[in-house]
Amino acid sequence: MPLKRGFVHVYTGNGKGKTSAALGLCLRALGRGLSCCFIQFLKGKPTGEIEAVKKLPNFHFIQTGRPDYDFCVTEVDKELALRGFQLAEEAIEKFDILVLDEINIVVHLGLIPLSRVIDLIDRKPPRVELILTGRHAKAEIIKRADYVTEFCLVKHPFYRGENAREGIDF
Template identity: 40%
Template sequence: MKRKGLIVVFTGEGKGKTTAALGMALRAAGHNLDVGIFQFIKGSWHYGEMESIKRLPGVEMYRLGEGFTWKKEDTGRDAELAREGWKKARKAIMDGRYDMVILDEINYVFHHGFLDPVEVCDVLKNRPPQLHVVLTGNHAPQEIIDIADLVTEMRMIKHHYVDQQIKAQRGIEF
């Protein structure tokens, strides 16, 4: 059976996209693989997984955005941060430093028009052949789906916040 770097996409309205990607980072770290995690949206929020990742050798996280800020009138800063973040992620993809690169919430960046998925596809098609790349977020564009080796759509069936108005909780949502 042949071995090659895979493109993996976790998308959809349901919960668990970033969690699935971070599970892959945990698995990779267990095999002494180096992982770069590039978070495009999360910004300054504090997440429990950040503390865990600090303890994993070979796993590095880069926070590239300022949070879920596209709801404001002027999204120019968000677009600028997305482009700057993509430059960092693109360099990491092409320089061979990592065995796995996670582009967390990049699909939101595409959806809001801050990055061109065709440009990202071109980089992914020309990446080092053994590099695994994981992309997360709602609204995965068709261009990304078309080049992916694995696409999983998370579908919300029931959610405690929506259905019961139970607020986000430590260890579950963050």
């Protein structure tokens, strides 16, 4: 059963857990018979989440980043981001839940114009739940959101030299 009314969520901030929160919302929605499309920008490396959601019906997970993304933005990253955003523009008409993972950082880096994201938010079908994640959410996006959650980093093992762990961090 589709949603009667969909809202806009923003998960931002420098803390860990934005992608995981969006995935949690998708799991809840799938459990109630809704369909989800999760478009992940910048990231292209295989993760545990991808392996898990491959097994779920009505869940489409798309990565639009380089597998070797190293935080150095290239022209290829811009092309991949634009291609991913075109997919988002199509998906917003087809799914109950649409997650644009890391879209805020993509806008911050100038890979996609803020105006295109604002346009997508403004023309979102009323029944679609839209989730935008990533650091550096722009004020214009926050203003249009119904839910805004800021994740705050307090402590992280990375800062004492620990590497990301498979199954926990990716």
